[in-house]
Amino acid sequence: MKVVIKKTGINGEGIGYIDRLPVFVPGALLGEEVDIRIVERKNRYAIGEVNKIIKKSKDRIQPKCRMQHVCGGCPLMIARYPKQLEYKKDVLRQTLIKYAQVDPKKIKSVIPSENVFGYRNQFKMPVAMNEGRLESGLFMPNSNYFIDIRRCFIHEDALEKMRSMIMEVLNDEGYQGYNHHEKSGIRNLIVRGFDGKYQCTIVTGNDEIEPRTIEKLMKIKGLYSLWQSIHTIKKTPEVFGPKMIFLAGEKLLPLQLEDLQLEISPRSFFQLNTKQAVKLYHTIADCIHGNNELIVEAYSGIGAISLYLKDKAKEIIGIESIKDAVVNANQNAKKNGCEHVSFVCDDAADKLVYISKKRSIDVLVVDPPRSGLDDAMLECILRSKIKQIVYVSCNPATLGKNLAILQSRYDVEKIIPIDMFPHTPHIESVVVLNQTKATNYAKRRNK
Numbered sequence: 001m002k003v004v005i006k007k008t009g010i011n012g013e014g015i016g017y018i019d020r021l022p023v024f025v026p027g028a029l030l031g032e033e034v035d036i037r038i039v040e041r042k043n044r045y046a047i048g049e050v051n052k053i054i055k056k057s058k059d060r061i062q063p064k065c066r067m068q069h070v071c072g073g074c075p076l077m078i079a080r081y082p083k084q085l086e087y088k089k090d091v092l093r094q095t096l097i098k099y100a101q102v103d104p105k106k107i108k109s110v111i112p113s114e115n116v117f118g119y120r121n122q123f124k125m126p127v128a129m130n131e132g133r134l135e136s137g138l139f140m141p142n143s144n145y146f147i148d149i150r151r152c153f154i155h156e157d158a159l160e161k162m163r164s165m166i167m168e169v170l171n172d173e174g175y176q177g178y179n180h181h182e183k184s185g186i187r188n189l190i191v192r193g194f195d196g197k198y199q200c201t202i203v204t205g206n207d208e209i210e211p212r213t214i215e216k217l218m219k220i221k222g223l224y225s226l227w228q229s230i231h232t233i234k235k236t237p238e239v240f241g242p243k244m245i246f247l248a249g250e251k252l253l254p255l256q257l258e259d260l261q262l263e264i265s266p267r268s269f270f271q272l273n274t275k276q277a278v279k280l281y282h283t284i285a286d287c288i289h290g291n292n293e294l295i296v297e298a299y300s301g302i303g304a305i306s307l308y309l310k311d312k313a314k315e316i317i318g319i320e321s322i323k324d325a326v327v328n329a330n331q332n333a334k335k336n337g338c339e340h341v342s343f344v345c346d347d348a349a350d351k352l353v354y355i356s357k358k359r360s361i362d363v364l365v366v367d368p369p370r371s372g373l374d375d376a377m378l379e380c381i382l383r384s385k386i387k388q389i390v391y392v393s394c395n396p397a398t399l400g401k402n403l404a405i406l407q408s409r410y411d412v413e414k415i416i417p418i419d420m421f422p423h424t425p426h427i428e429s430v431v432v433l434n435q436t437k438a439t440n441y442a443k444r445r446n447k
Helices: 081-100 157-172 211-218 274-286 304-308 323-335 348-358 375-383 396-406 437-446
Strands: 002-004 014-018 021-025 033-041 046-055 122-130 133-139 146-148 186-194 197-204 223-230 243-249 253-257 260-264 292-298 313-320 341-345 363-366 388-393 410-418 428-435
Touching: 002 014, 014 033, 021 033, 081 396, 081 410, 122 146, 122 157, 133 157, 157 186, 157 197, 157 211, 186 253, 197 253, 211 223, 211 243, 253 274, 260 304, 260 323, 274 304, 274 388, 274 410, 274 428, 292 304, 292 348, 304 323, 304 341, 313 323, 313 348, 323 341, 348 375, 375 396, 388 396, 396 428
Parallel strands: 021 046, 197 223, 292 313, 292 363, 313 341, 363 388
Antiparallel strands: 002 033, 014 021, 033 046, 122 133, 122 186, 133 146, 186 197, 223 243, 253 260, 388 428, 410 428
């Protein structure tokens, strides 16, 4: 059957309508007329598969990657980059109107990525046996079917070369893919790098990485830090296992961001697009006026945002639940001479309640995971006297739901989208919220 694509979905798919029923069509672009086959039908929507493109969008291009149609990681690679930015802003606009009735005029133009290809500084890839060889790749979306990815174009070129050399050593040494029954073998390969130095974590079952293998790996030019992670839990979204073993090189990976010197442990979070991360941090800093007494950052990771805000307040406190990241962050504050910036290991909501009862918080910066702010965090913010919030979001849907609640006490000043991940449907947003005038008035009367 024929359908005209009227919208772009949150996963980068086209959305058309058949008798008012939304039909999600992966691989179809806005404005295209496509002949489709319905592969799944639910009460409220259907999923279609493209048989033929009848009317092609002028923005459609040939994807650079030959695996684009099966991998699922870069659904927008079939569109010109400026159009990708339009799609992303439109999805953000639709979502924020749907959940929070945000005025779309408050959404600024998307800040584009400087690099459209070769921008990713890290990968976390499963490995499996393929025709007798250990290969790194991906699983097809919603399946257990493993795809051998020989070349990923969104990874930095040197990162891809490092992946190839590490896999060559592991194959030469005869390592096998992970066996869930025996709880042995290699499960995932994680590599992150900056400025020619790379940190590798090999995720395994109850295996020992042989000293000879470690020696061979450390001879790879640029391999700076080598770790092993033991991970035998069968069904879990976590890539790292609970046990980390330092194998060779240096424990921490250095990163120079303008005038900041940072060090990162394997499990600590850092933005995947280094150049865009700098733009993101500058955007956050530009949203905050100086001369604040106290800024608190929740979900602070290795402390990069807090350290970028070092001139914005007399004191900055970061809250992070991952112990490795907190140790990293405090080391980074010390390394950069920021004695007024400190980090604590705690649940974000619990610690924010404690701080807000004792101190007046001028600005709260939150950079939560894709799940957004939980109920405890939202309740804490609404009960606090925080003057300004800068919300960094990587998920428009959870952002919209959170803003719908926060708007009872805060006004949305502006929303600045930043494209961290070209060719993917993901969009980062920096949202500035200020206390409503009614709230300020009520506080003055209570005093």
